[in-house]
Amino acid sequence: MSVLEIRGLHKAYGGIQALDDADFVIESPGLYGLIGPNGAGKTTLFDVVAGTVQADSGSVRFGGQDITGWPSHRRALGGISRSFQECRVLPEESCLDNVLFAAQPKGLAACMWQAFTRNNAHRRRVTDEAMRLLGLVRLQGHAHTPAAQLSFGQKRLLELVSVFMSSPRLLLLDEPASGVNPALLEVLSDFICTMYAEEARAFLIVEHNMEFIMALASDIIVMHQGKVLERGSPQAVQASPRVLEAYLG
Amino acid sequence: MGEALLEQVINGLMMGSLYVLVALGMVLIYGVMHVVNFAHGVLFTLGGYVGVFCYQHLAPSYPLALLLSIASLAVLGLAIERLVFHPLDGNLRNQVIASLGLILFLENLIIAVWGATALQWKVASTEHLVSIGSLQFSAHHLGIIVITLALVAVLGVFLKYSRFGTAIRATSQSREAAIVVGIPVRRVQRSSFAIGCMLAGLGGGLVGPLFLVFPQMGDVPLVKGLAGILLGGMGSVPGAVVGGMLLGVTESVSTLFLPTDYRDSIAFMVMVLILLFRPQGLFGQRIRGED
Amino acid sequence: MRRIAIVPRALGVLALIGLLTAPVWAAGHPYVLHMLVLSCIVSIAAVGLNLMLGYGGLVSLGHMGFAGLGAYVAAVLMVDARWGFWSALGTAAIASAIAGALIGLICFRFRGHFFMIVTLAFGLLLHAVMNNWDDVTRGAAGLPGVPRPAAWRWGDTVISFGQLPNFYYLALAITLAVFALQYVVVRSDLGRVLGSIRQDERLARARGVNVIVFKTVVFALGSALAGVSGVLQVSFLRVAAPASFNMLESINTVLVVIVGGAGFLVGPAVGALLYVTLPEALRLANEWRLVIFGGLLVIMMLFAPQGIAGLAYTLWQRITGDRSAR
Numbered sequence: 001m002s003v004l005e006i007r008g009l010h011k012a013y014g015g016i017q018a019l020d021d022a023d024f025v026i027e028s029p030g031l032y033g034l035i036g037p038n039g040a041g042k043t044t045l046f047d048v049v050a051g052t053v054q055a056d057s058g059s060v061r062f063g064g065q066d067i068t069g070w071p072s073h074r075r076a077l078g079g080i081s082r083s084f085q086e087c088r089v090l091p092e093e094s095c096l097d098n099v100l101f102a103a104q105p106k107g108l109a110a111c112m113w114q115a116f117t118r119n120n121a122h123r124r125r126v127t128d129e130a131m132r133l134l135g136l137v138r139l140q141g142h143a144h145t146p147a148a149q150l151s152f153g154q155k156r157l158l159e160l161v162s163v164f165m166s167s168p169r170l171l172l173l174d175e176p177a178s179g180v181n182p183a184l185l186e187v188l189s190d191f192i193c194t195m196y197a198e199e200a201r202a203f204l205i206v207e208h209n210m211e212f213i214m215a216l217a218s219d220i221i222v223m224h225q226g227k228v229l230e231r232g233s234p235q236a237v238q239a240s241p242r243v244l245e246a247y248l249g
Numbered sequence: 250m251g252e253a254l255l256e257q258v259i260n261g262l263m264m265g266s267l268y269v270l271v272a273l274g275m276v277l278i279y280g281v282m283h284v285v286n287f288a289h290g291v292l293f294t295l296g297g298y299v300g301v302f303c304y305q306h307l308a309p310s311y312p313l314a315l316l317l318s319i320a321s322l323a324v325l326g327l328a329i330e331r332l333v334f335h336p337l338d339g340n341l342r343n344q345v346i347a348s349l350g351l352i353l354f355l356e357n358l359i360i361a362v363w364g365a366t367a368l369q370w371k372v373a374s375t376e377h378l379v380s381i382g383s384l385q386f387s388a389h390h391l392g393i394i395v396i397t398l399a400l401v402a403v404l405g406v407f408l409k410y411s412r413f414g415t416a417i418r419a420t421s422q423s424r425e426a427a428i429v430v431g432i433p434v435r436r437v438q439r440s441s442f443a444i445g446c447m448l449a450g451l452g453g454g455l456v457g458p459l460f461l462v463f464p465q466m467g468d469v470p471l472v473k474g475l476a477g478i479l480l481g482g483m484g485s486v487p488g489a490v491v492g493g494m495l496l497g498v499t500e501s502v503s504t505l506f507l508p509t510d511y512r513d514s515i516a517f518m519v520m521v522l523i524l525l526f527r528p529q530g531l532f533g534q535r536i537r538g539e540d
Numbered sequence: 541m542r543r544i545a546i547v548p549r550a551l552g553v554l555a556l557i558g559l560l561t562a563p564v565w566a567a568g569h570p571y572v573l574h575m576l577v578l579s580c581i582v583s584i585a586a587v588g589l590n591l592m593l594g595y596g597g598l599v600s601l602g603h604m605g606f607a608g609l610g611a612y613v614a615a616v617l618m619v620d621a622r623w624g625f626w627s628a629l630g631t632a633a634i635a636s637a638i639a640g641a642l643i644g645l646i647c648f649r650f651r652g653h654f655f656m657i658v659t660l661a662f663g664l665l666l667h668a669v670m671n672n673w674d675d676v677t678r679g680a681a682g683l684p685g686v687p688r689p690a691a692w693r694w695g696d697t698v699i700s701f702g703q704l705p706n707f708y709y710l711a712l713a714i715t716l717a718v719f720a721l722q723y724v725v726v727r728s729d730l731g732r733v734l735g736s737i738r739q740d741e742r743l744a745r746a747r748g749v750n751v752i753v754f755k756t757v758v759f760a761l762g763s764a765l766a767g768v769s770g771v772l773q774v775s776f777l778r779v780a781a782p783a784s785f786n787m788l789e790s791i792n793t794v795l796v797v798i799v800g801g802a803g804f805l806v807g808p809a810v811g812a813l814l815y816v817t818l819p820e821a822l823r824l825a826n827e828w829r830l831v832i833f834g835g836l837l838v839i840m841m842l843f844a845p846q847g848i849a850g851l852a853y854t855l856w857q858r859i860t861g862d863r864s865a866r
Contacts, residue, residue: 015694076748089737104729106748115728285653336842341652342599347841349791361827426626510672514686520661
């Protein structure tokens with residue numbers, strides 16, 4: 001049973017064909033890169049997989065299940081977690097609360113039950129794990145700082161920690177390295193590797209920072225003009241004349 | 250029946266003209282500053298009060314009263330824009346709440362200064378009668394329609410053909426692009442706000458002699474103006490005109506079949522129905538996601 | 541994580557003691573109790589709007605429409621159908637909740653301005669029904685003869701709610717229950733989800749929140765509380781009038797929540813007390829109250845949008861050097 005199956009996705013915005021028969025399969029857990037020149041359709045693909053946007057045609061299967069019609073919150077609850085290109089965190093909440101929120105139950109009945117029984121056992125249990133992960137990204141000292149006061153790089157790290165808290169099987173990371181200074185970049189990639197080593201999940205990472213993604217991922221998918229152009233190891237993709245032409249042409 | 254209908258259509262055009270004046274002001278401000286000025290109704294009211302004050306205490310000249318009313322609303326509008334809306338630029342919720350605060354502040358200031366009872370404003374044009382067919386209307390009634398249509402025409406020409414008018418249109422389409430192109434965006438914002446307030450003030454000054462001048466007289470026109478711009482399409486100037494007139498005529502004609510109590514409810518229903526079935530209104534583009 | 545330190549807690553206890561003993565220290569001045577009852581009524585509706593606006597981020601400009609709905613449902617049940625106060629109250633709260641859920645579902649399709657305008661429109665519609673449906677509501681003239689709750693008797697003791705102190709305790713008890721409910725909702729997983737919707741709806745969705753469901757729940761709850769406030773009001777004043785539930789009253793409620801401090805637990809209480817008692821304290825004529833409040837609202841939006849509770853909180857943080865999140 002594959003992790004993610006994209007079949008024949010088409011999506012047009014006005015006159016622009018953002019996805020034009022996009023098709024690929026992610027068979028097993030691993031670190032996968034998704035690259036391509038601007039306008040290749042990477043963000044649209046992410047939006048379709050995450051459920052923010054509905055494709056015009058085609059299907060998305062996750063863990064063998066057809067999730068094409070599922071709304072985004074259902075996919076999130078079903079094991080797909082995503083980070084955003086522009087980096088989104090809850091600005092008024094502390095780092096710890098941000099991470100705890102990502103872990104807490106989101107169903108209405110569960111939330112109302114917790115409200116009336118005042119049961120904080122789950123929250124306490126998760127706090128230790130939350131602090132451990134914050135420690136891995138060197139944010140444990142900011143556990144009680146409002147997220148709005150963090151630097152952009154720190155916010156990226158916080159967002160990255162948050163995406164793991166719901167025990168996802170597929171993580172969609174949208175340009176996690178963009179805007180992060182080189183010192184924090186190492187913390188970021190180390191963190192991703194550590195989390196992958198602790199539990200084998202599928203990471204699909206969109207990136208423009210070639211150095212970063214080629215070092216991190218073992219399987220690179222190249223998109224161009226709305227479809228998959230090439231796929232292979234970082235070395236193979238970097239040597240491919242077709243990929244070069246897509247970027248330069 | 251035909252005569253009753255004609256009578257209501259003309260009444261409707263007159264009320265519609267007042268709604269258009271409010272709606273036009275609101276749509277100009279919305280287009281350029283992306284904020285709905287909920288205080289527009291109370292500015293309409295102030296137009297009436299300044300007008301009647303000038304008429305009764307300065308000189309019994311109706312044109313002068315209207316002129317002074319428009320001028321003072323322009324000044325007030327500039328002050329409000331500079332002191333309230335500009336500092337809050339970018340924060341929609343706070344701008345709207347501040348405009349609600351302005352409603353309370355100004356409307357109750359009017360009550361505190363002028364009292365809660367309505368004022369009568371006797372003006373010659375309301376006495377002077379004009380015949381259309383076998384119907385009779387006061388010159389004032391028809392004057393409102395004529396003045397509004399003339400103003401709409403002037404505004405239309407100004408926006409379409411003049412340099413500053415084009416600057417206004419450009420700014421309402423994209424503020425960033427306007428800045429890049431070198432348009433004096435602040436001046437455009439201040440002017441549009443002032444023009445919007447002047448239109449509201451004119452509306453108040455025109456309606457004052459017709460009914461009465463009272464502190465709450467702008468509350469209903471605010472809602473009608475809102476309904477008008479929703480109907481016409483937020484951000485569309487021709488839409489505001491068509492929407493306002495259409496609403497006015499529909500309301501008046503409806504009194505032929507519905508109890509007059511429900512006349513005002515038509516505007517509310519229009520608002521809800523438009524938002525449900527055609528949120529972009531008649532002429533607006535697809536609603537930009539104001540997330 | 542919000543922690544309540546010693547000093548604010550002590551102040552809270554003092555305030556509570558003051559409220560509980562009010563009929564004693566205000567013995568010769570019945571207008572004090574009268575204003576406290578009005579403050580209770582205003583604060584209940586304000587809690588409803590605080591949940592919607594302050595925590596959920598939903599700026600509703602038609603809140604008093606739901607207060608009126610509850611008020612008239614109860615008034616008609618009590619006057620025409622001779623129902624008791626408590627069953628009328630319960631029914632009114634449920635009616636307002638259902639109306640809130642249904643109307644909310646329509647309104648949630650819109651964002652920003654459009655959401656505010658459509659809530660305004662529904663508030664106006666509800667008011668128009670109250671004002672014009674003469675057969676049921678008696679129209680603009682109002683519906684008189686709304687009774688106080690029936691007296692409580694056991695043995696020889698009779699507690700009549702026609703007496704101000706007794707009604708005051710009733711209103712206070714309901715108000716405290718409402719604030720307790722606000723606390724339970726806000727300091728919980730439910731409250732945290734609402735906060736996430738307010739801060740970043742798109743992010744909330746990506747983390748698994750079914751936004752529509754939660755918005756509907758908070759809108760229904762807020763509207764139910766507005767309804768309760770309405771019922772209390774018409775029973776207190778013994779008359780139901782449409783003018784109490786018009787657009788301007790909805791705007792006044794927004795003022796109460798914002799000035800008090802939106803998104804703070806005590807905000808509605810602070811705002812309501814200020815709104816009701818300030819004119820008395822400053823010995824002003826009634827007209828100037830709203831002039832000052834309107835001006836205050838504008839000034840606060842410019843310089844202190846977090847309201848009085850927010851200002852107090854920031855001040856407290858400065859004094860204690862506490863830089864943690866709220």
